[in-house]
Amino acid sequence: MKLISAGAAQTVTGSCHYFEINGLKLLVDCGLFQGRKEVSDLNLEPFPFNPSDLDAVLVTHGHLDHIGRLPVLIKQGYSGPIFTLDSTHKIAEVILLDAAKIQNEDYERDLRRAQRSGREHEVQEPLYREEDVVATLKQFRAVSFEKALDLGKGVSATFYAAGHILGSAFIELDSPDGRILCSGDLGNRESSIQADFKLPRPCDAVLVESTYANRTHRSLEATLNEFGQVLKESLKSGGKVMIPSFALERTQAILYNLKKMQERGEIPKMPIFLDSPMATKMTKFYENSANEFIPEIADALKQGREPFEPQTLSYAVTVEESKNINEYQGQAIIVAGSGMMTGGRILHHLKHNLWRKEASLVVVGYQAEGTLGRLLIDGANRVRIFGEDIQVRASRHTINGFSAHADQDDLLEWLNHTEKAHIYMVHGEVSVMTEFERILHDRGREALMVARNQPYLLG
Numbered sequence: 001m002k003l004i005s006a007g008a009a010q011t012v013t014g015s016c017h018y019f020e021i022n023g024l025k026l027l028v029d030c031g032l033f034q035g036r037k038e039v040s041d042l043n044l045e046p047f048p049f050n051p052s053d054l055d056a057v058l059v060t061h062g063h064l065d066h067i068g069r070l071p072v073l074i075k076q077g078y079s080g081p082i083f084t085l086d087s088t089h090k091i092a093e094v095i096l097l098d099a100a101k102i103q104n105e106d107y108e109r110d111l112r113r114a115q116r117s118g119r120e121h122e123v124q125e126p127l128y129r130e131e132d133v134v135a136t137l138k139q140f141r142a143v144s145f146e147k148a149l150d151l152g153k154g155v156s157a158t159f160y161a162a163g164h165i166l167g168s169a170f171i172e173l174d175s176p177d178g179r180i181l182c183s184g185d186l187g188n189r190e191s192s193i194q195a196d197f198k199l200p201r202p203c204d205a206v207l208v209e210s211t212y213a214n215r216t217h218r219s220l221e222a223t224l225n226e227f228g229q230v231l232k233e234s235l236k237s238g239g240k241v242m243i244p245s246f247a248l249e250r251t252q253a254i255l256y257n258l259k260k261m262q263e264r265g266e267i268p269k270m271p272i273f274l275d276s277p278m279a280t281k282m283t284k285f286y287e288n289s290a291n292e293f294i295p296e297i298a299d300a301l302k303q304g305r306e307p308f309e310p311q312t313l314s315y316a317v318t319v320e321e322s323k324n325i326n327e328y329q330g331q332a333i334i335v336a337g338s339g340m341m342t343g344g345r346i347l348h349h350l351k352h353n354l355w356r357k358e359a360s361l362v363v364v365g366y367q368a369e370g371t372l373g374r375l376l377i378d379g380a381n382r383v384r385i386f387g388e389d390i391q392v393r394a395s396r397h398t399i400n401g402f403s404a405h406a407d408q409d410d411l412l413e414w415l416n417h418t419e420k421a422h423i424y425m426v427h428g429e430v431s432v433m434t435e436f437e438r439i440l441h442d443r444g445r446e447a448l449m450v451a452r453n454q455p456y457l458l459g
């Protein structure tokens, strides 16, 4: 059994793992490299395998860093099936079409600039266009959790719930040569909406994500208490409360908790606006899949109730509806993307409200270096939005406990069930994996940091 990682090797984006098992050529995930230019330029490198030679592609979940290079694979000749959960297929459609749109908008903008300086030959073509995404989506084939899928040559794949986002799975690859596990991204067992990940079976080799392998998340109870306190305090000042949020998972967790707080009378029943067409679509997908959630949500969905929709929720889908939120004079909670405030409709709300001392910004997600979100939580007094200089007078709050990723305890618990399997660490920063390797070593487990494009013999 052979492995070559073409992404998420000593970094957290670009997940793409190639296997040769009993003569079968498989790929698990084909994600986009995201972040600064040196990283995103890796998307232009050739794959360390021939896409047209692959027998099957398996996808763990719908985040862009796990699916964002699938259209590249198809453009380069892969014409076989892409196996994943049906909900991941639906999520992938939204995410990949959006990615194609953004890439093409960036390309058009860069091209216009380059034309003015006579350097249009230097502008990088988009990785793919909408029609490539449409062709990719046609190759998706639905699988179910915990039902072995025969891939031929004695190899089978079984998907198990990973508890990370809707449709997320870890994948077991069985063959006469042994069993390999690919963790994908594992969920936080203290998620307020997603049921816990399933426990794996003993295996010969395990590829494990290590995003937060060096930390322990704040407990769910402490996180929700803090969130409630911050909201109560923010609402006292009478202004708008802005919650920038990722469309997938974080928005649904926030809506679910806002609904519960309103029902318990902890916060007033004031208008809540979800100002994000993408988050609106994702919320509908969440409402159509009861089985992956905590019992309270699963039961509500089975009874036809809407656990992700507070009574006072309005969806702002059109631009007009979004603009109307600014006209609204009363107090309101606005949930909008993008999560790191690098684009999207949250920018309009920030522009209209950050300068008001009665407004509040409540940050519920990770803010990467170099983003507007990071500037704001680091205390910047002035920021530029749409070319305007905005003074920041609004109060700012950061809630750190919401996470869709397993922490160190979660990872150790999951790995415990893989018994003596050799551990291959992926999807993590080098410093984090170095620390995790030591912790695993102390527990009698051997772990290795996978290097990109290097072949490894497994089992």
Ligand SMILES: [Zn+2]
Binding pocket: 061, 063, 164, 185
């Ligand atoms: Zn993920």
